[in-house]
Amino acid sequence: MSMQEISYWNREIETISSEALRKLQLKRLKETVNTALKTPFYNARLKKAGINSADDIKRLEDIHKIPFTTKDDLRECYPNGLLSVDLNDVVRIHTSSGTTGTPTVIYHTKEDIDNWTELVARCIIATGSGKSDVFQNMMGYGMFTGGLGLHYGAERVGMTVIPIGGGNTVRQIQLMKDFKTTVLHITPSYLLHIHSKLAEGEISVKDLSLKKAYLGAEPYSENTRKKAEELFKIDAYNSYGLSEMNGPGVAFECIHKCGMHVWEDAYILEIIDPKTAEPLSEEKEGEIVFTTLMRKATPLLRYRSRDLAFIYKGGCKCKRTHRRISRITGRTDDMLIINGVNVYPSQIEQVIMRVPEVGTNYQIYLEKEGTLDKLIVKVEIYSKLFTGELKELDALRERIKEQLRASIIINPVVELHEPGSLPVFEGKAKRVVDTRTKL
């Protein structure tokens, strides 16, 4: 690895001096404040905080005058409280379901998509991939930003892209073989699942041409990376993104695999104490806070990601000056990540509360089925509506399953239980039982 040549997509910006980076950040922060003032939400919020124009931001440190933006703010702004351009200039919309079913939306102009694509291209080149690679994108396309985000970056780099999306393992394996796929974009649990499926079929790892995998969308450990690398004889790189900050391409590992470089010309990175909101120094774990520096349609200032991580001290052997964050160590809220999909228990609760045939007590159970996650939602049937007919209960179960799937995208197993049989929780209900061993 030490002999490997380091390549850059945008050498000038990726190796920019700290001083020049700070200057650039200040300039872009001022622009972003001006853009933000055009949105109804920030216009009110910033003025209240005494920021009437970009002139009120004189130094980078002045960012601390800006109040935080939260997921709840995004929900309250739905659909257009955070839109700062004419809708005619918007070329794409990505929404995600919020904690209580109210979606959040991020708009993108052509320039926004272009900037996002550039960031992803940097990530891909930083891992040593390039034009000659065949890239099989196994992340979901559509509203989920994982698929489209890497797709655009991979095309920009000139890779041969196979936009298959998630699932359909048999076909995935066949395509990997037929087109000599060299790079995968995939969740770690699905990568391990594919390995277990290889064992059942006639195609083996030897028949494949894999060199790398970009792993993201769910937390995993260093051990899992090593395991995946050994099983497939590949290099695996950690990828981080969140839809509020475009999606993938926010932070990515370079060939040295020692933390993910955050593209600091595009985002101001802060780590804060999630309880006191005080800024934390390097190597101290806390909540990641991002400010967009280049986004035109939906600028976000000091957005609290609810993801926990820390910043590594010192520079990287790759000479990129953009600081590195650790893998995500946890969340400040109760969000669950199930097979790469973000799910809030409150979304499940909302569905259950709408079904008259079941009681209000419920339990969310998570377990591993092989390497994949399995979600079991346990509900209690309501005695008075029990008719003694099996088919009615089956239909009820099917109905709850369908409604959950519509809300949280993933397919749960719904279990019906007798009234009073599930544990009753006092005060703030702790209804989630997660028996998954961490990957």
Add this chain to the structure above:
Amino acid sequence: MKLNQISIFLENREGRLYEACSLLGEHKINIRALTIAESDQFGILRVVVDKPEEAMALLKKNGFTADLTDIVAVEVDDKPGGLAKILKIIYDNRINIEYMYGFVEKSSEKALLVFRFDDSDKAISVLTDNKIKVIGKKDIVNL
């Protein structure tokens, strides 16, 4: 002459069937016929008992989810073709059977068939017209 079957919801948990049956047994409620309808995650225990009202109250008091369902019980000769004879009458009259189960009586040459029809009243009149003995509430106590 409809009878009451008790349908008891059983979640998929070890010992739950035993708990339901032992509760009835302890209170001297005699099960005359039974079957279990099962799904992959739960079951419904269907029983015909000698004292259905008493059994229902008892089950509810003990936290079971249960309901009464109309069924029709008939007695047939316990010999080849016994069931087919009944089914022909039902089929000829286009009555739907939602489910059924059977029992052999210990003290006679008869078998007991329990039917859940979509139209119990029509079934009873058709069966009675064809001289099939439909079991009444009193009969079930003496079986």
